[in-house]
Amino acid sequence: MDTLYFLVQNTLPVAIPLLLVALGGMFSERSGVINIALEGIMLFGAYFGCLFVYSLQGSALSAQLILVLAMLVAAISGFLYSLLLSFAAINMKSDQTITGTALNMLIPAVILLFSKMKFNSDGVTTNVPFYVRKIPVLGDIPVIGQLFFQNTYITIYIGFVLFLISTIVLYKTRFGLRLRACGEHPHAADSVGVNVKKMRYAGVSISGILGGIGGFFYAVGVMDGNTNGHTGVAGFGFLALAVMIFGQWKPGRIFLAALFFAFLRMLSRSIALIPFLYNLGIDNTFYKILPYLVTMIVLAFTSKHSRAPKAEGIPFDPGAR
Amino acid sequence: MQLDIKKITKSNGFSAFTSALLAIGLGLVCGFLVMLGASPENSLYGFQTLLFGGMTRLGDVVYYATPIIMTGLAVGFAFKMGLFNIGASGQYTMGMFFAMYVGFMFKPPESIHWLLCMLAGLVGGILWGFIPGFFKALLNVNEVITSIMFNYIGMYLVDMLITKNSTMYISIKARTAYLPASAQMPSLGIRNSGANISFIIALLIAVILFIVLEMTIFGYELKATGYNKHASIYAGMNGKRNIILTMMIAGGLAGLGGAFYILSPSTIPGASMTYEPINVIASNGFTGIAVALLGSSNPLGIIFSGLFISYIQRSGSLVELYGYKPEIIDIVIAVIIYFSAFARLMGMAIPRLFKGKKSRHSESHDDASEPDNPPEGPGEEIPASDNPAVEASGKGA
Numbered sequence: 001m002d003t004l005y006f007l008v009q010n011t012l013p014v015a016i017p018l019l020l021v022a023l024g025g026m027f028s029e030r031s032g033v034i035n036i037a038l039e040g041i042m043l044f045g046a047y048f049g050c051l052f053v054y055s056l057q058g059s060a061l062s063a064q065l066i067l068v069l070a071m072l073v074a075a076i077s078g079f080l081y082s083l084l085l086s087f088a089a090i091n092m093k094s095d096q097t098i099t100g101t102a103l104n105m106l107i108p109a110v111i112l113l114f115s116k117m118k119f120n121s122d123g124v125t126t127n128v129p130f131y132v133r134k135i136p137v138l139g140d141i142p143v144i145g146q147l148f149f150q151n152t153y154i155t156i157y158i159g160f161v162l163f164l165i166s167t168i169v170l171y172k173t174r175f176g177l178r179l180r181a182c183g184e185h186p187h188a189a190d191s192v193g194v195n196v197k198k199m200r201y202a203g204v205s206i207s208g209i210l211g212g213i214g215g216f217f218y219a220v221g222v223m224d225g226n227t228n229g230h231t232g233v234a235g236f237g238f239l240a241l242a243v244m245i246f247g248q249w250k251p252g253r254i255f256l257a258a259l260f261f262a263f264l265r266m267l268s269r270s271i272a273l274i275p276f277l278y279n280l281g282i283d284n285t286f287y288k289i290l291p292y293l294v295t296m297i298v299l300a301f302t303s304k305h306s307r308a309p310k311a312e313g314i315p316f317d318p319g320a321r
Numbered sequence: 322m323q324l325d326i327k328k329i330t331k332s333n334g335f336s337a338f339t340s341a342l343l344a345i346g347l348g349l350v351c352g353f354l355v356m357l358g359a360s361p362e363n364s365l366y367g368f369q370t371l372l373f374g375g376m377t378r379l380g381d382v383v384y385y386a387t388p389i390i391m392t393g394l395a396v397g398f399a400f401k402m403g404l405f406n407i408g409a410s411g412q413y414t415m416g417m418f419f420a421m422y423v424g425f426m427f428k429p430p431e432s433i434h435w436l437l438c439m440l441a442g443l444v445g446g447i448l449w450g451f452i453p454g455f456f457k458a459l460l461n462v463n464e465v466i467t468s469i470m471f472n473y474i475g476m477y478l479v480d481m482l483i484t485k486n487s488t489m490y491i492s493i494k495a496r497t498a499y500l501p502a503s504a505q506m507p508s509l510g511i512r513n514s515g516a517n518i519s520f521i522i523a524l525l526i527a528v529i530l531f532i533v534l535e536m537t538i539f540g541y542e543l544k545a546t547g548y549n550k551h552a553s554i555y556a557g558m559n560g561k562r563n564i565i566l567t568m569m570i571a572g573g574l575a576g577l578g579g580a581f582y583i584l585s586p587s588t589i590p591g592a593s594m595t596y597e598p599i600n601v602i603a604s605n606g607f608t609g610i611a612v613a614l615l616g617s618s619n620p621l622g623i624i625f626s627g628l629f630i631s632y633i634q635r636s637g638s639l640v641e642l643y644g645y646k647p648e649i650i651d652i653v654i655a656v657i658i659y660f661s662a663f664a665r666l667m668g669m670a671i672p673r674l675f676k677g678k679k680s681r682h683s684e685s686h687d688d689a690s691e692p693d694n695p696p697e698g699p700g701e702e703i704p705a706s707d708n709p710a711v712e713a714s715g716k717g718a
Contacts, residue, residue: 036465084659088659088662088663092662092663093663094662094663095662095663097405097407097465098405098610098614098658098661098662099659099662099663101407101607101610101658102655102656102658102659102661102662103655103659105607105651105654105655105658106651106652106655106656106659108651109648109649109651109652109655110648110652112646112648112651113355113359113646113648113649113652116646116648117359117646230601231601235469235473238466238469238470241466242466242470245463245466283481283485285477285478285480285481288477289473289474289477289478292470292471292473292474293470293474295466295470296456296462296467296470296471299456299460299462299466299467300456300460300462303460303461303462303463304460304461306461
């Protein structure tokens with residue numbers, strides 16, 4: 001039972017960033033823009049969130065309040081960074097994959113440069129204790145309390161709420177319907193008066209906001225509140241894209257896919273703590289490779305009948321047939 | 322006179338060239354602004370070094386250009402078919418490992434040792450290029466995702482295989498051991514530089530690729546598929562086979578790049594290039610994307626863009642003298658890629674400056690930038706190209 005608690009408690013802080021970033025990718029792609037820049041957006045959000053935490057640490061504010069404020073900073077910075085993609089992809093009709101790659105390459109260099117000049121290190125290190133040993137009252141519930149309300153971060157509750165909001169926005173609002181139309185058949189949407197460019201800006205911007213928050217939550221839940229330009233977010237943005245595809249661009253399935261990937265990733269980092277797997281004596285590298293390998297196997301089986309938005313990656317041109 | 326300019330400005334090559342220059346210019350402006358922000362008093366000297374510093378180390382420029390020309394070719398060749406080979410990094414790492422393995426573990430006659438190592442690198446790259454091609458052609462998995470995943474898989478795998486092999490890996494130094502001299506490529510004899518025969522081989526390969534693309538049926542099919550996938554299938558071309566073949570060739574090119582890198586002779590006798598397994602994916606693969614875009618995927622253009630990027634990287638290593646960090650170059654390169662991605666629109670705006678008036682003309686296709694998209698109506702495209710280009714330069718400044 002203790003192993004189960006351990007597994008759940010350690011999976012969730014990894015799953016939430018994946019979930020949020022994958023949801024971000026979903027909004028962007030559902031509006032018709034491929035957002036491969038999620039990796040860069042995450043790192044950008046994580047870095048600014050951590051910088052904000054750094055500037056506030058030692059002040060009288062409580063740790064959880066700092067976390068929420070820093071989350072807002074991360075969201076805004078993610079949004080601003082995503083504008084670079086929106087501009088190139090929507091106004092300039094650029095190749096979205098290449099623009100995304102450029103944005104991914106840009107940000108580690110910027111972070112290294114800035115950190116080396118300012119802190120004389122590769123990134124920013126913070127020491128605010130975000131870790132929550134036990135949530136009052138809820139943590140005392142037997143089993144459930146131990147599973148979800150002990151040894152955790154409040155990021156997982158915020159993340160879950162954002163997930164619910166995303167699902168409602170996508171399926172139950174007029175905005176969500178229009179957004180989806182722009183990704184499937186922008187000309188049809190255009191013909192009934194939907195402003196395709198605006199909707200695509202909205203889609204990419206939401207992905208920037210969620211990507212920034214996801215990046216900061218990664219820094220909090222996985223990196224102990226630190227960010228650096230060398231390891232960045234360790235391919236999490238790309239994994240989130242795989243999660244999104246595995247989840248078939250649907251929030252509910254993305255949620256399950258994120259849990260699944262987080263579980264695999266958590267396994268690779270904590271083999272030594274799980275006696276059963278440790279005794280098998282398999283090299284740790286195999287566990288590190290596992291999430292990527294499983295991604296490929298899963299994609300191999302699901303991509304034949306892919307439910308990708310039909311117009312994703314194609315710049316909108318009102319004059320095209 | 323007016324007529325001549327029109328003829329030149331209308332050609333594809335001119336459009337590609339001017340848009341590449343524009344992207345480079347904007348990238349350099351960004352670099353200068355960063356310098357200005359970091360330490361204004363040194364920025365002029367720093368920028369001067371950025372522009373001309375590489376002149377003092379031309380041997381090194383050639384030497385560092387070779388691997389990125391290869392990865393550039395790997396990305397550019399796949400681009401011609403409309404495939405985005407972001408996996409050059411993994412293919413490069415695999416090629417490097419295969420070459421190293423043969424270098425350490427095999428003892429063939431000394432005279433052909435380096436040749437065998439090189440071929441092993443080729444095989445490693447082909448293997449890692451085959452996988453995304455296979456996934457794309459037969460299982461409909463986007464090659465971008467496959468390539469990214471296999472970048473990580475390849476990197477972890479290679480790092481594990483190296484650290485477990487006591488002949489190849491010296492754990493105290495946390496680096497690979499020195500390769501035997503017979504496994505190193507013959508030097509070109511430029512003093513104080515590792516420039517070697519691999520540069521000549523890379524040039525030959527680029528020329529061969531140019532011939533393949535321009536003068537063979539396979540090259541024609543490849544480009545046709547890049548322009549319009551559905552039309553080429555309708556015309557009876559075997560799309561699936563061509564996808565796999567293209568990715569294998571691209572992988573092989575990147576693999577050779579990795580082999581060239583690790584097999585370079587050292588300027589210090591008895592030493593060699595080494596590899597540090599620290600679980601980071603190879604950046605030369607990503608630099609290849611910039612090289613390919615700047616060279617508009619043309620093998621001959623890639624030679625020049627590879628030399629340029631290498632040159633500016635060498636210059637970048639010198640700006641530390643003025644207290645700047647070499648990461649500035651990575652920023653410049655990333656900005657160049659960013660602007661290259663919509664270079665076609667900008668490239669179309671520039672000839673219009675020469676012409677001076679709005680005239681309808683069929684747009685010049687730069688197949689590198691947007692191979693997958695359906696051709697847009699010329700009437701719609703031209704007015705749209707005016708404003709954003711102005712905005713773009715405003716943004717860069």
